[in-house]
Amino acid sequence: MDSFVKALVKLSDLKVLTLVSLGLWGPLPGKVSRLVSLEILNMSSNSLYGTIPRELSSVTGLQTLVLDDNMFSVPDLSSLTNLQELDLEDNAFGPRFPRLGNKLVRLVLGKNRFRFGIPSELSSCYQLEWLDLSFNRFVGPFPPSLLSLPSITYTNIADNKLTGMLFENTSCNVEIEFVDLSSNFFTGQSPSCLSDSKDRVSLYARNCLAIGKENQHPLPFCDNEALAVGILLHDKKSKTSKVPLAMAITGGILVGIVVLGLVVTFVRRSNPDKTTKKPTTRLIVEKASTVYTSKLRSDARYMSQTTNLGALGLPAYQTFSLEELEIATNNFDTTAFMGEGSQGQMYRGRLKDGTFVAIRCLKMKKSHSTQRFT
Structure with missing residues (x-):
């Protein structure tokens, strides 16, 4: 790549x-910025990786940048003030939205x-005609103003983790x-301005909207997810040192990382004929928290192999990642x-080894402590 660009x-x-x-x-060399007259750059469907060179921002006449289907990560592109088309689909960008x-x-x-x-600044892109943020992990509220640009x-914002209530009287561009x-x-409700017609397609499946159509989750499902997002955003405003903890709490509240039903099952299997006094569920959780709190804080999707806590007098048990539990319950x-019930929603699932579990x-709530979560 270096000699080629040279x-x-x-x-x-x-x-x-x-x-x-x-x-x-390979990586895209910064010397590509020497093409000072460049207006259109399209390098899609290659195997380029690394960061988009910051030097590219000096090519101020660049109007179209297409780098989809590579393995790039992204820098600040705000200096490209004349950029009209940006296509970075199917790369490894994130987790933060690029400056544009x-x-x-x-x-x-x-x-x-x-x-x-999604940053509020995006609502100031008054010339924006085409917006595709699908298949990412965006959290937080969706700005309805994007529909009325x-x-x-x-x-297209499908397959994210965006939250919020939609209203029937939400305004949108008549040309959408x-x-x-x-x-x-x-x-909430689907906006009436987006009703299907021969000139418009509107898709809403797998939300919690009261629209009388199939493929909608029950309302408590989205309420719980919105609560998780709220905790993440609240902690994000705190000191940066608290970010790993916020991520740990957010990941954990989506599912019970420690599946109490599995703990009981493992206890019974490992001690089928013994009548010795077993530690209560509360005791197991309290002792386990002292061992795993630091690990969970550093990685909310932490997954271990079956962990032997013999030194604590506890039976072996296993923790599971969010991805495993999503697969077990078909998302x-x-x-x-x-x-x-009073403690939350219950789902049936099946692990990869065929074991049936309750999750x-x-x-x-925001007021709940880390100890309560653990």
Whole structure:
């Protein structure tokens, strides 16, 4: 790549550079910024990785940047004030939203690793026509103002973790043609301005909307998810040293990492004929917390092998990652929902080894302490 780009930059008057599906491999050298006249750069469907060189921001005449289907991570692109099209789909960008100019007409960030909320600054992109943020991990509220941007015609935010209530009287651009809000945690009503017509497609499946259609989760499902997001955003405003703890709490409140039903099952299997006094469930949780709190704080999706706590006088038990529990319940599908009690929602699941388990989603509040969570 380095020698290749070194040869290219000799073409100082080059305005359009398209290198699609050529098997290019490696990081993109910063010397690409020597193409000072460049207006269109398309290097999609290669094997480029690393950061987009910061030097590229000095190419102020760049209007189109297409780097989809690579393995890039992203820097600050706000200096590209004339950028109108940015396509970074199917890379490894994230977790934070990139800093961008406000002249964008087409923005595609789908299939990446963005996690933190959608910035309010995006609502100032008045020329934006096409917005695709699908298949990421965005949390927090979705700004309804994005539906009413004066030029918007296409919006896809499907398969994220966005929350909030939608209202029937929400305003939107009359020219909007496609909206996909599927697979988030929205509640309320579908906006009447997005009703299906021959000129418009609107998708809402796998939310908690009261729209009388199939493929909607029960309302408590989204309420619990919104609570989890609220705790994350609240702690995000605290000191940066608390961020790992916030992530740990957020990941944990989605599911019971310590599955109490499994603990009881393992106790019975390991001591089928003994009548010795067994420690209560509360004792097991309290003692386990002293061992795992630091680990859980550093990684909310921590997963161990079966852990032997013989030194504490406890039977062996196993913790599970959120991904494992999502697979066991088919992403907490409504068909796996067993009911709801004072402690939270209960789902039935099946582990990879065929074991049937009950998984409880704990109800948490902002006022709950770390000890309560553990």
